[in-house]
Amino acid sequence: MVNFAKRMDDMSKSAEIVRNLFNAMTDPQIISFSGGAPAVEALPVEIVREISNEVLTRDKRGVEALQYSHPHGLKDLREAVAQKLLAPKGVQADPEDIMIVSGGLETMNLICQVFLDPGDVILVESPTFVHCVEIFEMFQAKCIAVDMDEHGIIPEEVEKKIQEYHPKMVYVIPTFHNPTGRTLTTERRKALAEIGSRYDVLILEDDPYRDLRYSGEELPPIKSFDRTGHTILANSFSKIFSPGARLGYVYADTAIIQKLLDAKTATNSHTAAISQVLCAEFFNRGYFEEHLRNIRDIYRERRDVMIESIDRYLPAGTKRVFPDGGLFTWVELPGNINTTELLKEAVAQKVAFVAGEGFFVEGGGKGQNCMRISFGNVPPEKIRLGMERLGRLIASK
């Protein structure tokens, strides 16, 4: 039979991890802290039905929603991004430099198309989001880990690794980081933007959780410190609107957006217009602000219940991150418990998480006693129940 491309070998390990993530998400019997899905209660089902009933007519936006569209994305959705999402964070963006994509992850794919030749190096956080590693490896990049501490990736370490590996790009999730829930400080954000400019390296800022803040003060995006166009801001509508709509956006320098438009055209022509119309109206009609308040309340409670439950049910000596927002916390178990092994028993007990080691591109057993715990899609009473089960299992070791 015809041979597969070499890149399919290069991505095989991370592809397997991601496949397992998907599978773990779908068994309804399990209390799952594994997926990164939003709360079912946070999906604006009624709003979307109301909007579609209102605008999907021939004299309003029905034809626009069903006809071919442009790779760039709908103008009023790009304007909503500039005005309602970026301007309040200190980022003054021309809507022409914003492009709509089919979900936040598509940006990583398109950035790879546009910038990566096989063998190019990408610096990633240690740990980092494995789904993006899968994308980087499909483009035959070499991912090099950079140390984090409780305040996020360490700029001095980034500089060292740049000097050693000459990467094309640094991939960072600065706010409520996946998988750890940590947030990069303002000073470090500024330092990263400057490092990008100084060393002529792209800073790929992936910021899908930023609007889900439940405590603490909002921090400026790395992009707000960028003076040379080296920072690319990628974001998603999955957490504030709907993952099923598959919508995201990227804001970058004009020259980069022009190339991304070609890559987008050669990927799938344009993003689903029906999703874009519904999302644009979600902003235009003023639903966004109240919806965001509502879902923050839902998630804040779940975050609090999760942290309480970890402190209550997991053994003494357990370390965990208190995330000011987002969907994840990161747990480090005491002793020699291997979470990959633990997960198998946990699933038999009908509770699931993601084992830590898959998030470390450097391997070598790092993160073996860690786990990513997602609290977003589990109601409070089930969070307690699930963590109690998990605590009992760990205590039996």
Add this chain to the structure above:
Amino acid sequence: MVNFAKRMDDMSKSAEIVRNLFNAMTDPQIISFSGGAPAVEALPVEIVREISNEVLTRDKRGVEALQYSHPHGLKDLREAVAQKLLAPKGVQADPEDIMIVSGGLETMNLICQVFLDPGDVILVESPTFVHCVEIFEMFQAKCIAVDMDEHGIIPEEVEKKIQEYHPKMVYVIPTFHNPTGRTLTTERRKALAEIGSRYDVLILEDDPYRDLRYSGEELPPIKSFDRTGHTILANSFSKIFSPGARLGYVYADTAIIQKLLDAKTATNSHTAAISQVLCAEFFNRGYFEEHLRNIRDIYRERRDVMIESIDRYLPAGTKRVFPDGGLFTWVELPGNINTTELLKEAVAQKVAFVAGEGFFVEGGGKGQNCMRISFGNVPPEKIRLGMERLGRLIASK
């Protein structure tokens, strides 16, 4: 500034052609025979609104439509493809071997990800669909043209080129071909499937127009003759449901689908669930059959008016294809008229088409006196008006 990847150079020429295609489509003053968009009247706006109003509720499919989904695509949509689209054409497909993608073109992108290493050869028809050439070139493939006649691509020529160039894949649009409107005969379909098996070469069958038949008899897909898994069937919902929904499907051997799932995951996780739910219900609720009858009637009239107008307004000696379906006819002008030059004057006269030479990967001035004429998205009276304008312009040469 950071360098772009080498592939962006390789695709630059075809990317420019495709950009121009998109731009020509958007000036509302022009009677445009250039784009391949469906008729506005053929978009099921009322049906989609009715479905969304009915199913986008929490107790029906609202959560499924807005939540994360699976890279494979919704099961009932894949079943509808198997039962309502493939089985009637003699293709017995297991829904597990069908994958839903974000528009028909995404299949070409994913097939390239999975199979192509830089420098691999793809045989394409002469002429072929330039948007796919853009995709192939982004993956650094070398496209080699194979001669067609009025019955489509010539199998003996395919064999010769296989022996000479050792391609990985043959890309074919067998039914109401883009740009020519020609249809490949049954014997040649069978021959192509056998050539794929015999030479261990993939046959990528791109068949988005097949259900838009207005005359003549339906022909079996190439895939129906495939005994070894070398043929991959790609199709789209853009022409029978909605391009704005960005939905397509691919049917291939299990091993290929498994790899495509990894590539899809690393492209954009999954296809928009909201589009999939609406399209699945379009089939489940029995809208499809009547809608297809209605839009065939719309297009049949436009095809007939276009052919009449060509015969009436274009100069003696003009050759044109009488297409039994689809959205295009192919016109070859007599004499030395260069259609690329003609197009500039035509646009000034508020009528547009696509100049022929961009569809020939071999270059060398082939197709310089040809044009692709799309009749799908122009009402009959405007077809007459536009062709009269074009005829007058050509007569003035």
